[in-house]
Amino acid sequence: MVNHGIPTGVLDNLLRSTREFHEQPKEMRMEFYTRDCTRKVKYYSTGDLYQTKTAQWRDTLSCDFDDTSKIDLGSFPEICRNEIGDYLNRLHGLKNLLAELLSEALGLSSNHLASLECFDIQRLLCHYYPPCPEPDLTIGIMKHSDPYILTILLQDNIGGLQILHKNQWVDVTPVQGSLLVNAGDLLQLITNDHFKSVEHRVVATRAGPRISAACFIYPRNKNQSKPYGPVKELLSDKNPQKYRETSFLDYIHYFGSKGLDGVKALPHFQLISANE
Ligand code: OGA
Ligand code: NI
Numbered sequence: 001m002v003n004h005g006i007p008t009g010v011l012d013n014l015l016r017s018t019r020e021f022h023e024q025p026k027e028m029r030m031e032f033y034t035r036d037c038t039r040k041v042k043y044y045s046t047g048d049l050y051q052t053k054t055a056q057w058r059d060t061l062s063c064d065f066d067d068t069s070k071i072d073l074g075s076f077p078e079i080c081r082n083e084i085g086d087y088l089n090r091l092h093g094l095k096n097l098l099a100e101l102l103s104e105a106l107g108l109s110s111n112h113l114a115s116l117e118c119f120d121i122q123r124l125l126c127h128y129y130p131p132c133p134e135p136d137l138t139i140g141i142m143k144h145s146d147p148y149i150l151t152i153l154l155q156d157n158i159g160g161l162q163i164l165h166k167n168q169w170v171d172v173t174p175v176q177g178s179l180l181v182n183a184g185d186l187l188q189l190i191t192n193d194h195f196k197s198v199e200h201r202v203v204a205t206r207a208g209p210r211i212s213a214a215c216f217i218y219p220r221n222k223n224q225s226k227p228y229g230p231v232k233e234l235l236s237d238k239n240p241q242k243y244r245e246t247s248f249l250d251y252i253h254y255f256g257s258k259g260l261d262g263v264k265a266l267p268h269f270q271l272i273s274a275n276e
Pocket of ligand 1: 125127141146153155161200201202212213214
């Protein structure tokens, strides 16, 4: 997305302050270091290490929000808290606009997707990919699709992000001031395959560090046990229901139990009849 209305300064500040967080002395970062997934603000290296058993060339600061109108900025690292706050404030309107545009693209009324209560800004991952002396031996993020509704991604100008298109890895060349939007698995599920979640990865590079910020849109806590299935208004004899209903928590539980093994989680939720 270009012309998205978020000033370049807000984007640059988020990238700069993310870099500053990750380049602080170890003692400052240790305060946030944890693999306890119940913590709302956490900092960790080589994410997904325990499920996948593959070390990834990346450090991550992860912030969870639930209700973005009631964010406690004080819980975030001081060095980047205002920058995160400014970005989230601006992202709110853009996220609502995306929900409207996607609804219209599906032929639904413009408030339809928002009315499902699954378009909430829930998590921001501020990634730091250190320069890598032997990039062929490792990976920044392994092949995966995001299990959520949407991802809004900001990347700096280093490059390394790739998407899988017709079985080929294609570079997503950085465009200054732009934001990327990825469909996630849950969007694919509720749109009955109209919007397909994109498989992607980040390769390690000698250049860098590379900084990116991935913002995930999915249902907030109070709606995470609610069943979501393909939107009824989209279904017909020609477009029969392909997936069973599942809650966000059940989906994420299955996704997490698999680890980033390069195999999509979504087919597990297909209706048997859709496979015939
Ligand atoms: C992610 C992701 C890509 C990037 O966080 O899920 O795919 O460019 N990030 O950092
Ligand atoms: Ni991703």
